[in-house]
Amino acid sequence: MSTNTLKVGSTLEWGKVDLKRVPHMPVAAPGPKSKALHARCTKHFKGLSGQVKLFPVAFESGQGCVLKDVDGNEYIDFSSGIYVTTLGHCHPKISEAIAREASKLMNAHDFTTEIKTRLMEKLATVLPGDLKGYQLYDSGTTAVEAGIRVLRAATGKHETVSCFYDYHGKTYGAVSLGHIRSQVYGAVRGPGSHMVPRPDVYRPMWTKPDGTIDTDQYLKFYDQYLDKATVGSVAGFVLEPIQGWGGSVMPPDDFFPKLRKFCDDRKILLMADEVLTSWGRTGKWLAMEHWGVVPDVVTIGKGFGNGFPVTCVAVREPYMESFESISASSSYGGNPMACAAALASTEVIEEEGLLPHAVKLGEIAMKRMLKMKENHKIIGDVRAKGCLMGIELVKDRTTKEPFDKAGTLVYQKAFRKGLAWIPAGHILRMSPPIVMDEATLLKGLDMIEDAIAETSKELGYA
Numbered sequence: 001m002s003t004n005t006l007k008v009g010s011t012l013e014w015g016k017v018d019l020k021r022v023p024h025m026p027v028a029a030p031g032p033k034s035k036a037l038h039a040r041c042t043k044h045f046k047g048l049s050g051q052v053k054l055f056p057v058a059f060e061s062g063q064g065c066v067l068k069d070v071d072g073n074e075y076i077d078f079s080s081g082i083y084v085t086t087l088g089h090c091h092p093k094i095s096e097a098i099a100r101e102a103s104k105l106m107n108a109h110d111f112t113t114e115i116k117t118r119l120m121e122k123l124a125t126v127l128p129g130d131l132k133g134y135q136l137y138d139s140g141t142t143a144v145e146a147g148i149r150v151l152r153a154a155t156g157k158h159e160t161v162s163c164f165y166d167y168h169g170k171t172y173g174a175v176s177l178g179h180i181r182s183q184v185y186g187a188v189r190g191p192g193s194h195m196v197p198r199p200d201v202y203r204p205m206w207t208k209p210d211g212t213i214d215t216d217q218y219l220k221f222y223d224q225y226l227d228k229a230t231v232g233s234v235a236g237f238v239l240e241p242i243q244g245w246g247g248s249v250m251p252p253d254d255f256f257p258k259l260r261k262f263c264d265d266r267k268i269l270l271m272a273d274e275v276l277t278s279w280g281r282t283g284k285w286l287a288m289e290h291w292g293v294v295p296d297v298v299t300i301g302k303g304f305g306n307g308f309p310v311t312c313v314a315v316r317e318p319y320m321e322s323f324e325s326i327s328a329s330s331s332y333g334g335n336p337m338a339c340a341a342a343l344a345s346t347e348v349i350e351e352e353g354l355l356p357h358a359v360k361l362g363e364i365a366m367k368r369m370l371k372m373k374e375n376h377k378i379i380g381d382v383r384a385k386g387c388l389m390g391i392e393l394v395k396d397r398t399t400k401e402p403f404d405k406a407g408t409l410v411y412q413k414a415f416r417k418g419l420a421w422i423p424a425g426h427i428l429r430m431s432p433p434i435v436m437d438e439a440t441l442l443k444g445l446d447m448i449e450d451a452i453a454e455t456s457k458e459l460g461y462a
């Protein structure tokens with residue numbers, strides 16, 4: 001295991017990839033050792049994600065922004081696990097912090113510990129506004145479930161409103177807020193779970209005369225919807241600030257400020273599901289900070305523990321007592337290892353100024369992807385906020401018909417070249433660690449462009 005040898009300020013140095021050495025693909029991937037291990041494992045391990053099915057490689061280790069498979073191939077990491085290892089794999093300070101607690105005290109239910117106290121105090125200094133009440137969980141889904149219960153406890157109402165193509169997890173309450181059909185077969189939506197369209201700048205439902213998206217029309221629709229389609233018991237709007245699984249879909253800049261006012265005027269709470277977008281992923285602690293909006297309830301996950309399963313529900317001061325009435329504690333929530341991982345991640349981000357670095361990487365990526373778009377007609381749209389990025393592939397720029405086949409081919413081709421990343425049908429999603437250096441980011445984007453060029457040619461779109 002790594003030792004805690006990193007000094008404050010040296011994470012960006014540690015995250016640098018030696019591009020003379022990586023990517024390094026001595027064996028055509030997935031190689032024979034990967035195939036053999038995968039066959040043994042999947043004899044019993046069932047229910048793989050599409051990501052693995054399309055590229056069944058077996059990984060051995062990861063350091064910083066580099067992943068190594070069991071055949072000795074080394075990849076640039078453009079996925080961070082699955083939006084999780086925001087600070088790179090096995091960051092020495094985080095690994096050390098987890099190991100220290102693991103050798104001291106692994107679980108004490110929700111009794112107070114020193115490490116939990118320090119985490120609570122740290123959260124109170126970094127989170128915006130009066131987000132001062134916290135509870136800890138072990139997955140994004142369980143945090144979302146608790147968040148929904150807080151909404152109900154705080155308002156005495158029971159309905160929720162979420163958005164088309166949202167994803168919030170796979171248990172009953174969380175799945176009720178999401179785009180079920182493509183995500184969780186066999187799931188049913190709970191009563192009182194409403195969904196409305198969400199402004200998507202690339203695929204607007206309502207536009208102004210100049211063709212730009214008309215956010216006000218969405219809010220007008222929400223107003224009518226609340227009046228006509230709910231039973232008048234809406235506890236909260238629940239939204240991802242930027243849709244992750246939906247394909248890095250960014251809102252227009254006026255959406256969240258207007259939605260905040262809309263909710264305030266109607267005494268409806270606003271819950272931001274920031275499981276994917278928080279803790280530096282977009283260059284802020286919370287993506288909502290990009291629009292100056294403080295939600296009433298927030299879920300924080302993935303990068304929070306940089307790989308250790310720890311998540312958080314944060315609520316504004318007026319709603320803190322709601323935790324008391326939802327029986328908030330759980331078996332693993334706030335265990336010492338989890339608290340140590342979250343505290344160390346937070347300290348590294350804060351002490352080393354990594355948020356502005358993530359913003360800079362997003363700007364560099366955006367510039368590079370816009371250039372890519374000029375070169376390939378199957379690219380319909382590109383977007384980036386910090387290290388949350390997306391490229392939307394279409395068969396035709398006018399009809400914007402999704403090009404799923406191209407998405408699959410680009411994913412596989414780039415992976416074979418040595419880029420570990422995330423597919424989502426026709427939307428290529430990238431989530432590199434925020435500790436990546438500029439040259440490695442550009443190298444990864446070059447690999448994607450090469451894969452797009454080859455795919456365009458293969459499918460007759462060059």
Ligand SMILES: Cc1ncc(COP(=O)(O)O)c(C=O)c1O
Pocket residue numbers: 139140141142144167168169170240244245273274275276301302
């Ligand atoms: C926005 C959002 N909410 C909730 C979840 C569920 O998190 P988990 O997989 O940790 O349960 C995810 C997972 O991708 C997510 O992106």
